[in-house]
Amino acid sequence: MKIHDCLLNNRNGFSIGNTTLGKMVATAKKQNLWDKRPSGLVDTVVIHYMSAVNITPGNPYDMGQLLKIFCDYGVSCHYLITREGDIFRLVPEEAKAWHCGPSIMPDPDNRTGVNDFSIGIELAATADSGFTDAQYRALRELSLDIEKRHGMDMNFVGHDQIAGKRAVSMGLRKEPKADPGRLFDWEFFAGSLR
Ligand SMILES: [Zn+2]
Numbered sequence: 001m002k003i004h005d006c007l008l009n010n011r012n013g014f015s016i017g018n019t020t021l022g023k024m025v026a027t028a029k030k031q032n033l034w035d036k037r038p039s040g041l042v043d044t045v046v047i048h049y050m051s052a053v054n055i056t057p058g059n060p061y062d063m064g065q066l067l068k069i070f071c072d073y074g075v076s077c078h079y080l081i082t083r084e085g086d087i088f089r090l091v092p093e094e095a096k097a098w099h100c101g102p103s104i105m106p107d108p109d110n111r112t113g114v115n116d117f118s119i120g121i122e123l124a125a126t127a128d129s130g131f132t133d134a135q136y137r138a139l140r141e142l143s144l145d146i147e148k149r150h151g152m153d154m155n156f157v158g159h160d161q162i163a164g165k166r167a168v169s170m171g172l173r174k175e176p177k178a179d180p181g182r183l184f185d186w187e188f189f190a191g192s193l194r
Contacts (some may be wrong), residue, residue, distance in 0.1 A: 001087065001141040005088075008070055016068055025071055033097065034076055035098075038096060044114065044121075045155070046121070047122070049123045050179070062075060063082070075098045076120075077097050077099040080122045083134070083135065084134055096116060097120050099159075101173060104172060112172065114162050114163075125183075127181060129183075130183045131180075131184060134172050139189065158186075164178070
């Protein structure tokens, strides 16, 4: 498995249009789009999807546009997996990325502030696209690699499970998150890990 580094920091020369990712991060008046993690175990992986379909409908998976979204919204995640199954590291695992927002783990765990103890993985997809075989393969490899490095089985949850209707009904947030949604095949993914 190959992981390509493309860190969301102000030194990244990845070119986007006539600027660079680093300059965009700097424009957001930031050095990095992440924080120091609080101490404690990292035991959870959160699965998301994202696309630029609202910005460039003809090219929803353009890497530059996806990276620009992080800068524009001041959000981030640890890994991004392209439609081709390429894995990009955007935030070091030891740092806290901003991918969950207000969130609560499923009952009976019920820990809040899931960013503190989780690793976020974005799959390039739209609400209707589903996910490619290459993405499932890359996600499996990355997940097994994470478990091996952390020396434990991780909790795998969708953004919709921790920041969905339940989180809204508890008054933690206003809008429910819907990703990775009904097209993500949890059974297939979980089966591929064990
Ligand atoms: Zn999400």
